[in-house]
Amino acid sequence: MSSDVAHATPKYYLLKTELLGLMAGLRPGTLIPTERALAEKYATSRTTVRQAISELVAEGKLGRIQGHGTFVAPPKVTHVRQLTSFSDDARAQRLRSDSTVLALDVMISDAEVSAHLGLDQGKTVTRLERIRLIEGEPLAHETAWLPGKLPRFKSSLAKAGSLYAVLADVYGIRIAEVEDTVETALAGPEDVRRLGIEMGAPLLVVHRLARDAAGAPVEWTRSAFRGDRFRFVSRVKSGN
Amino acid sequence: MSSDVAHATPKYYLLKTELLGLMAGLRPGTLIPTERALAEKYATSRTTVRQAISELVAEGKLGRIQGHGTFVAPPKVTHVRQLTSFSDDARAQRLRSDSTVLALDVMISDAEVSAHLGLDQGKTVTRLERIRLIEGEPLAHETAWLPGKLPRFKSSLAKAGSLYAVLADVYGIRIAEVEDTVETALAGPEDVRRLGIEMGAPLLVVHRLARDAAGAPVEWTRSAFRGDRFRFVSRVKSGN
DNA sequence: GGTCAACATTGGCATAGACCAATGGTGTTG
DNA sequence: CAACACCATTGGTCTATGCCAATGTTGACC
Numbered sequence: 001m002s003s004d005v006a007h008a009t010p011k012y013y014l015l016k017t018e019l020l021g022l023m024a025g026l027r028p029g030t031l032i033p034t035e036r037a038l039a040e041k042y043a044t045s046r047t048t049v050r051q052a053i054s055e056l057v058a059e060g061k062l063g064r065i066q067g068h069g070t071f072v073a074p075p076k077v078t079h080v081r082q083l084t085s086f087s088d089d090a091r092a093q094r095l096r097s098d099s100t101v102l103a104l105d106v107m108i109s110d111a112e113v114s115a116h117l118g119l120d121q122g123k124t125v126t127r128l129e130r131i132r133l134i135e136g137e138p139l140a141h142e143t144a145w146l147p148g149k150l151p152r153f154k155s156s157l158a159k160a161g162s163l164y165a166v167l168a169d170v171y172g173i174r175i176a177e178v179e180d181t182v183e184t185a186l187a188g189p190e191d192v193r194r195l196g197i198e199m200g201a202p203l204l205v206v207h208r209l210a211r212d213a214a215g216a217p218v219e220w221t222r223s224a225f226r227g228d229r230f231r232f233v234s235r236v237k238s239g240n
Numbered sequence: 241m242s243s244d245v246a247h248a249t250p251k252y253y254l255l256k257t258e259l260l261g262l263m264a265g266l267r268p269g270t271l272i273p274t275e276r277a278l279a280e281k282y283a284t285s286r287t288t289v290r291q292a293i294s295e296l297v298a299e300g301k302l303g304r305i306q307g308h309g310t311f312v313a314p315p316k317v318t319h320v321r322q323l324t325s326f327s328d329d330a331r332a333q334r335l336r337s338d339s340t341v342l343a344l345d346v347m348i349s350d351a352e353v354s355a356h357l358g359l360d361q362g363k364t365v366t367r368l369e370r371i372r373l374i375e376g377e378p379l380a381h382e383t384a385w386l387p388g389k390l391p392r393f394k395s396s397l398a399k400a401g402s403l404y405a406v407l408a409d410v411y412g413i414r415i416a417e418v419e420d421t422v423e424t425a426l427a428g429p430e431d432v433r434r435l436g437i438e439m440g441a442p443l444l445v446v447h448r449l450a451r452d453a454a455g456a457p458v459e460w461t462r463s464a465f466r467g468d469r470f471r472f473v474s475r476v477k478s479g480n
Numbered sequence: 481g482g483t484c485a486a487c488a489t490t491g492g493c494a495t496a497g498a499c500c501a502a503t504g505g506t507g508t509t510g
Numbered sequence: 511c512a513a514c515a516c517c518a519t520t521g522g523t524c525t526a527t528g529c530c531a532a533t534g535t536t537g538a539c540c
Contacts (some may be wrong), residue, residue, distance in 0.1 A: 009429055010493060013439065034520060045495045050521085055426050055440055066521045067503030076423065177477045182422055183316065184442040184467035186295050189249055199253065199522090200295055202424040202442050202467075227424035227442075234474050237417045250523060274490060285525045290491085306491045307533030439492090 015052040028074040060228030087162045103129040113145045116220040144221040176213040202227035255292040268314040300468030327402045343369040353385045356460040378435045384461040416453040442467035
């Protein structure tokens with residue numbers, strides 16, 4: 001059942017298994033031999049070594065820094081996502097969360113944002129673009145669009161920290177339902193710059209549409225999570 | 241803000257953009273030029289062309305068949321996942337779903353399965369391993385473990401088709417809550433064989449734990465979905 | 481007319497080598 | 511002793527090339 005598979009298994013994949021064995025028992029952060037050293041040790045080319053290492057990096061099992069070396073990666077962070085906000089979710093798991101605001105402005109909605117928020121194109125929307133950090137590490141790039149212009153939004157957000165807390169406490173908007181769409185994507189130059197990952201790294205791209213009790217769209221968000229460091233959990237109970 | 245990015249953008253990434261332009265307007269299935277032809281046209285090496293194409297394949301924008309060529313891929317399938325079963329979800333979207341049973345047996349639970357189902361190790365569990373098809377196309381490999389041994393399970397499943405329908409109608413077990421864990425992974429030789437995808441293709445690996453109204457684990461499932469063809473949607477209403 | 485063998489085409493894997501870019505250490509210098 | 515220039519090391523990108531494996535077509539043969 002598996003011998004014909006073994007026959008067809010390419011060399012770089014065998015090397016991947018070899019490296020996993022080599023990594024076993026090493027603590028996260030430990031440097032493994034250089035690409036050139038591995039190529040010589042396993043009598044192969046650096047190209048083949050790099051293909052093996054690249055996949056292990058994409059899987060979150062190795063990390064690498066140009067000029068420094070390749071090292072065993074820390075385990076994935078599991079993030080429980082419910083009706084709540086990023087910061088609440090993190091706090092519930094005793095994880096230190098933080099966020100950097102890249103942009104907070106009022107703009108005219110484009111076709112995509114309009115469609116999701118159920119607005120006519122050209123309406124005013126508030127945009128909030130942030131980097132999400134867990135334990136000090138950049139984990140996601142997130143852009144949220146909210147219908148209309150929210151008075152004193154910036155100062156409220158600065159004080160409360162959490163978007164959902166501001167919506168509830170300052171504007172009386174309560175999220176009653178969310179719809180998350182999850183898909184895979186590969187990191188481009190923008191993602192590389194913002195998240196400090198490498199080109200082509202797998203991402204979990206989540207689009208969230210949140211509605212209030214009346215079913216009116218309250219928020220539409222695009223989040224790009226690092227697929228190599230992140231695990232997404234959602235709980236659903238009966239009654240939906 | 242973006243000029244320094246452009247400066248650092250590697251050639252294979254520029255080529256990716258170039259290919260996206262070339263693909264625009266082409267119908268799914270249309271062959272694009274061969275790797276060797278593209279290498280010559282854009283005055284680069286085949287290696288670089290392959291790196292660009294490989295990422296587009298991983299993103300689900302291109303597909304390729306050895307000995308045949310590289311073609312524009314069909315759009316992703318959106319799959320809504322709720323408390324319901326795979327077949328119910330698909331039917332709700334007017335998609336033709338099907339599944340192939342690879343294994344259906346009774347076995348002794350290992351450490352991992354025991355832990356998730358809340359059993360002592362070495363207990364009897366029923367295993368159901370299937371390939372899930374949408375519109376005739378393999379979309380996921382799925383293995384479900386259920387506690388104990390279910391009488392007349394095979395014939396019931398053959399008749400009903402849906403696992404959840406069998407649980408409800410034959411055994412009176414109603415799923416009250418599910419917890420899904422989503423993460424990215426890369427396809428290995430097994431996945432390649434079972435799903436007809438290529439080595440290193442991104443996967444969405446979902447672990448689902450389903451419980452009944454009393455909170456007792458009813459089913460633990462590992463599903464590997466093709467990340468290039470699949471989009472995962474979950475809806476959550478308030479009250480959770 | 482159908483069957484099968486041979487062959488050209490196309491993607492898949494791997495090699496060897498070159499140069500660039502980031503990092504970190506070394507040693508000089510103020 | 512601190513700051514800085516230099517340099518070796520290491521990963522990042524790219525080239526050029528060869529052979530293998532799957533596919534599909536062509537043409538010989540029955």
